[in-house]
Amino acid sequence: MKKSHVNQSHLLILVKIIVIWLLTTAISLILNTFGWQESTIILTFVLGSIVWTVLKIPYIYGTILTLANVLTFNYFFTSPYYTFRVDDFQYLYTFISMLLVSSFTSYLVYTSNKNRHIAHLRSLNNRYLFQLSELLYQSLDLESSLNDAKDLLKNTLDSEVKIKIFDNVEDVYEFIETLDYQLREVAIESFMTHLPKIQLFGSNTVSLFPIIIDKEVIGFIIVNGAMLSADAVEWMSTIGSILAIAKQRIESIKLQEISKLNYEQEKLRVSLLSSISHDLRTPLASIIGSSTILIDQIQADNKDTVLAKNIYQDAQWLLDSVENILSLIRLNNQNLNGLFQTMLIEEVIEETIKHFGQDDLNRIQIDYHDGNIFVNIEARLMITAFYNLIHNALKFSEKTVYIRTALQEQFCLIEIIDEGIGITSETKEKIFERFYSTKPIDKKFRQGVGLGLSIVKEIVEAHDGTIHIKNNHPKGTIMSIRLPLLKEGK
Secondary structure: OHHHHHHHHHHHHHHHHHHHHHHHHHHHHHHHHOOOOHHHHHHHHHHHHHHHHHOOOOHHHHHHHHHHHHHHHHHHHOOOOOOOOOOOHHHHHHHHHHHHHHHHHHHHHHHHHHHHHHHHHHHHHHHHHHHHHHHHHHOOOHHHHHHHHHHHHHHHHOOEEEEEEOOOHHHHHHHHHHOOHHHHHHHHHHHHHOOOEEEEEOOEEEEEEEEEEOOEEEEEEEEEOOOOOHHHHHHHHHHHHHHHHHHHHHHHHHHHHHHHHHHHHHHHHHHHHHHHHHHHHHHHHHHHHHHHHHHHHOOOOOHHHHHHHHHHHHHHHHHHHHHHHHHHHHHHHOOHHHHOEEEEHHHHHHHHHOOOOHHHHOOEEEEEOOOOOEEEEOHHHHHHHHHHHHHHHHHOOOOOEEEEEEEEOOEEEEEEEEOOOOOOHHHHHHOOOOOOOOOOOOOOOOOOOOOHHHHHHHHHHHOOOEEEEEEOOOOOEEEEEEEEEOOOOO
């Protein structure tokens, strides 16, 4: 069917050049009967040789027409007439000049028309690219974008077009496996080389254009039935790049929307948590104060003393949990740099131990080994960190808890040392994780919610410090904090 179409096309071209030759010859003969000069007749044949370029006849046929016009001029209009002989050398020179002028002029016109046609096609291609870019830019749905691109390519190429884009390379592999054997080999080659591939299957041409993101092929444009020029191949490759950018843009917008939604939800959650925590603080402080007064007023052997102490301990546990939550919120929501101030580490520790009752204070022993040490800290957060560490040491030990400070190179070293049950190697790996908690040995302490030490670690790291756990021999634990010495402008 296709071969028959090609033969018809060649036959039509032959008919065109025969018609042009006959018209040129007829006009020249008419002009000759009126006695027009040979130079005018030559121009008629030259013009006839140029006409083929306007009718978009292939160059090889135009050359045949030019040669036929030269021979016709020799036959009808040069002596001896009605022969192809040339008696006068001047005529021979005229024929050669006529042939060269006709050929050269025709070539220039042909080239000009061809370049104009190429420029027109490129202009159309650029317009299509602009339309496609505009469609993809306005769309927030990838499937809709691909349908728009497919429709535009179908109308432009007048061929069957498929566009396949996947989320990962594994899906591309699976798609390639679904293709028939011959096309699969072409797709694999395109996938491996990242280059377009054009393959002829019988009378049908199939073109594959890879769609590449981050140096990985994540899809193909498949054109079935169109023989594409070099410009068209380059144009299709550009469309592949546009589709890749569109996919990235749509995914980026979706991620931004998800991030924005998560941020709003987190903001709402933190706001709600902060509000609840602040609202709980006041009544808990009141309960602790009231229970303390009750304990002092009730006789020691009275059963109500146990009840009052339980109220105090539970309220204190709740207040500690609330303080930890508020510290966590403050860490996440504030820029601490503007809140740092220069303080003596001794003052911070003294302020921390004020939060403990007399029974706990009797078990705390402090050693300021190197005297006054200045650090740049956010006092409220650091008091929270020290409180959690001292509270844990008291909770897991029935003996004295030691607090020691010292200078260590360019750091202030703070150690909280207990002689309790110690920490296993397995526990050490998890101890700073949020919501990880262990059971205290002292029944007066309730098991924590597992926020304390994770908050301590975050506070210390926010101060460019480090915290480590090591064993205290013969038993117990040493929590070691290193904070940078005074930094101006912190």
